[in-house]
Amino acid sequence: MWKIPLFDLNYDDQELKAVSDVLKNKWLTAGEKTAAFEDKFGRYLGGSVHCCAVSSGTAALHLALLSRDIGPGDEVIISGLTFVADLNVVVLTGARPVLADIKSLDDWNIDPRAIKIKITDKTKAVIVVHYAGWPCDMDEIRQLCKSNNLLLIEDAAHAPGATYKDLKCGTIGDIGCFSFFSNKNLSTGEGGMVTASAPELIRKIKLMRSHGMTSMTIDRHHGRAISYDVVLPGLNYRIDEIKSALGIVQLKKLDQANEKRGKIVAAYIKHLEKIKDVKIPWKNPAGDRISSWHIFPILLKKENLRIQFMDALKFKGIQTSIHYPAMNDFNYYKGIMNQPVDTADEVSRKMVTLPLFPGMTGDDVDMICNEIKHFFMNR
Structure with a gap:
């Protein structure tokens, strides 16, 4: 698929x-x-x-x-x-x-x-x-x-x-x-x-x-x-x-695989950092820490575009996800939690996770980012 x-x-x-x-x-x-x-x-x-x-x-x-x-x-x-x-x-x-x-x-x-x-x-x-x-x-x-x-x-x-x-x-x-x-x-x-x-x-x-x-x-x-x-x-x-x-x-394989992930993230950032409708967390991280680059999340500036954005990528065969839905909104917890966390809730409403794994190629990143650019050009 x-x-x-x-x-x-x-x-x-x-x-x-x-x-x-x-x-x-x-x-x-x-x-x-x-x-x-x-x-x-x-x-x-x-x-x-x-x-x-x-x-x-x-x-x-x-x-x-x-x-x-x-x-x-x-x-x-x-x-x-x-x-x-x-x-x-x-x-x-x-x-x-x-x-x-x-x-x-x-x-x-x-x-x-x-x-x-x-x-x-x-x-x-x-x-x-x-x-x-x-x-x-x-x-x-x-x-x-x-x-x-x-x-x-x-x-x-x-x-x-x-x-x-x-x-x-x-x-x-x-x-x-x-x-x-x-x-x-x-x-x-x-x-x-x-x-x-x-x-x-x-x-x-x-x-x-x-x-x-x-x-x-x-x-x-x-x-x-x-x-x-x-x-x-x-x-x-x-x-x-x-x-x-x-x-x-x-x-x-872990260290070599993590290094590959880091290179893919760097390629993503190079493509996406100039798109005004997208915000990238940890674009300028503290120098005393090294990531394992587990996932590559981005933040959409407009939350009402997320479903359209994910559907547009899905139509092109690109899988995305959400890490994570707001915990206060889960059916079991929303009646008993009621603990607003404003920044986390905003991220939950606006974030999208893009593909990231060691076997990805430069062409994969190019395709994903071109589709993202195309999506926002037509808005």
């Missing part, structure tokens, strides 16, 4: 062989490949980072909150512009989500000043998302959390490989949470990772991802354990060996 899809997998025969090897080995649930993936991901992030691979980015976020006993009576501050998973996991713990606005129409990350004014004596944690792969103002946010004794969780779903002052995103807060969903920079279809510098925290999360059991099936399979104890309540948030094997291959 699409001449140029929103994203495409950065896969080749290496992923095919990795999956085939797992199938030949005949062990599918979390095992040696998972342990290897955790080890390699931790080494990639650097420092003394410990990792727990899980079934999704949402599972990672949920476990992060549960591991610190976030629950009823607590408040968790999240960005007003993020995927609904951040909102859902807070609600599912019984805590109250509190929306904080983003910085500006040029920087769509959560505003440290907005976090500060939302802190109450019930606030227990802050979840920041490095939107589109651009790191948040982590020094300010980290100091704010430290001075108020708040748990700082990085939703790094957009940001594997992104850096802030030479630190990898996912290693700067207390806990990092990654997603390996199909459209992510490192893709295993489903899957995620929890990261932390505190080994005891990751040990607890590893128990929680597998029913609170003191041994896993792989341990009993290899004769390392006969039975198990249950030392805390847990869930089944395990990743499997196929996804872990894919993750190992994708990790090897």
Whole structure:
């Protein structure tokens, strides 16, 4: 259907062989490949980072909150512009989500000043998302959390490989949470990772991802354990060996793939920066951070043109999307949230995400941008 899809997998025969090897080995649930993936991901992030691979980015976020006993009576501050998973996991713990606005129409990350004014004596944690792969103002946010004794969780779903002052995103807060969903920079279809510098925290999360059991099936399979104890309540948030094997291959490709994404973004900006009807966030980013260029969002100056704009590109075979609808507008939440975040809401009404993936060509970018120019010339 699409001449140029929103994203495409950065896969080749290496992923095919990795999956085939797992199938030949005949062990599918979390095992040696998972342990290897955790080890390699931790080494990639650097420092003394410990990792727990899980079934999704949402599972990672949920476990992060549960591991610190976030629950009823607590408040968790999240960005007003993020995927609904951040909102859902807070609600599912019984805590109250509190929306904080983003910085500006040029920087769509959560505003440290907005976090500060939302802190109450019930606030227990802050979840920041490095939107589109651009790191948040982590020094300010980290100091704010430290001075108020708040748990700082990085939703790094957009940001594997992104850096802030030479630190990898996912290693700067207390806990990092990654997603390996199909459209992510490192893709295993489903899957995620929890990261932390505190080994005891990751040990607890590893128990929680597998029913609170003191041994896993792989341990009993290899004769390392006969039975198990249950030392805390847990869930089944395990990743499997196929996804872990894919993750190992994708990790090897990550830096080169991110570099390709960055070049595509630069080509987009060169084409689009002179169109007065389009605004590009992070066009002049701070020099102390490097993006992973997860998505390429633009802001239309006139919100009433968005449907026509997306339809015009669709007619030419170009897929677009919206990252993200306003959370206050979701049917389930609009009656109970009522937390206006003016800048985030404006972005939600006007933004469009254009295709971005490592396999895109210069001709792809030319085609997309020419269609955008043509659209506005005829308005």
